[in-house]
Amino acid sequence: xxxxxxxxxxxxxxxxxxxxxxxxxxxxxxxxxxxxxxxxxxxxxxxxxxxxxxxxxxxxxxxxxxxxxxxxxxxxxxxxxxxxx
Amino acid sequence: xxxxxxxxxxxxxxxxxxxxxxxxxxxxxxxxxxxxxxxxxxxxxxxxxxxxxxxxxxxxxxxxxxxxxxxxxxxxxxxxxxxxxxxxxxxxxxxxxxxxxxxxxxxxxxxxxxxxxxxxxxxxxxxxxxxxxxxxxxxxxxxxxxxxxxxxxxxxxxxxxxxxxxxxxxxxxxxxxxxxxxxxxxxxxxxxxxxxxxxxxxxxxxxxxxxxxxxxxxxxxxxxxxxxxxxxxx
Numbered sequence: 001x002x003x004x005x006x007x008x009x010x011x012x013x014x015x016x017x018x019x020x021x022x023x024x025x026x027x028x029x030x031x032x033x034x035x036x037x038x039x040x041x042x043x044x045x046x047x048x049x050x051x052x053x054x055x056x057x058x059x060x061x062x063x064x065x066x067x068x069x070x071x072x073x074x075x076x077x078x079x080x081x082x083x084x085x
Numbered sequence: 086x087x088x089x090x091x092x093x094x095x096x097x098x099x100x101x102x103x104x105x106x107x108x109x110x111x112x113x114x115x116x117x118x119x120x121x122x123x124x125x126x127x128x129x130x131x132x133x134x135x136x137x138x139x140x141x142x143x144x145x146x147x148x149x150x151x152x153x154x155x156x157x158x159x160x161x162x163x164x165x166x167x168x169x170x171x172x173x174x175x176x177x178x179x180x181x182x183x184x185x186x187x188x189x190x191x192x193x194x195x196x197x198x199x200x201x202x203x204x205x206x207x208x209x210x211x212x213x214x215x216x217x218x219x220x221x222x223x224x225x226x227x228x229x230x231x232x233x234x235x236x237x238x239x240x241x242x243x244x245x246x247x248x249x250x251x252x253x254x255x256x257x258x259x260x261x262x263x264x265x266x267x268x269x270x271x272x273x274x275x276x277x278x279x280x281x282x283x284x285x286x287x288x289x290x291x292x293x294x295x296x297x298x299x300x301x302x303x304x305x306x307x308x309x310x311x312x313x314x315x316x317x318x319x
Contacts, residue, residue, distance in 0.1 A: 009188075012235070013188065013233055014188070014191060014231070014233075014267060016189055016190070016191050016192070016193050016267070017189065017193065020193060065142070065146065066142070068143055068146070068179065068186055070178075070184075070185060070186040070233070070234065070235070071186045071188055071233055
């Protein structure tokens with residue numbers, strides 16, 4: 001199984017990277033951009049065939065290490081590895 | 086009084102801290118490797134600045150799992166003195182020994198400069214040599230020192246007087262212009278509720294000798310050393 005984890009700063013946390021990228025996009029003419037948040041993308045390969053089990057394990061990984069609950073939110077998808085892009 | 090300075094792969098301020106303890110303060114010093122599983126009888130553990138484990142994932146996120154940190158956690162639970170400086174503060178937050186987190190500076194810049202700090206607690210083992218509401222001059226050197234905590238945590242910290250150092254002007258006024266990194270409430274350092282675990286972004290070890298431009302940092306090292314003497318005597 002492969003888990004694709006996305007970690008983003010919580011909405012209440014100031015994201016200076018996002019603000020700077022938004023300003024950069026505006027200066028390139030993308031004036032319709034109302035907000036940008038910069039986060040992290042993490043791929044985790046798991047030796048398990050059970051999607052349910054993988055989901056539980058990845059959830060625990062996110063809570064214990066991959067995201068810091070004080071400042072970050074996380075979400076993830078799980079797919080069989082042969083579908084790997 | 087024995088100080089233990091923890092060294093993770095990527096720590097850079099361990100020798101600076103060790104120099105102050107050993108050469109300036111004249112106290113007993115030992116270095117603790119990240120794999121050590123005993124604290125060698127130290128009375129105060131310093132987690133120094135740097136980039137432990139390259140700051141991979143998040144600052145302090147991997148250092149928290151070092152074998153030595155399990156001992157540091159137990160030591161703190163028993164009331165032992167733990168002092169996190171810069172990266173050490175980030176490690177203490179990740180380890181849950183202090184609340185909140187340190188995030189990217191609001192300016193996105195690595196800031197390396199002198200700051201003024203208002204000392205708001207002088208009843209702690211770390212600050213007993215400071216005068217009430219003294220302003221001390223201590224340099225910072227960090228890219229991720231912006232203190233963040235949710236509103237409930239922040240108001241709890243304020244109510245319990247756990248904010249020890251706040252960025253201020255030379256006159257002691259806590260103003261936005263004195264805040265180098267966007268920290269909430271200009272927070273530069275906090276202590277746990279029990280008062281034995283201190284985390285601070287500024288570097289007192291870099292201003293403990295006149296040759297380095299200031300000696301205010303030495304007050305903190307002296308506070309720890311003298312406080313321990315009092316405990317031994319009483």
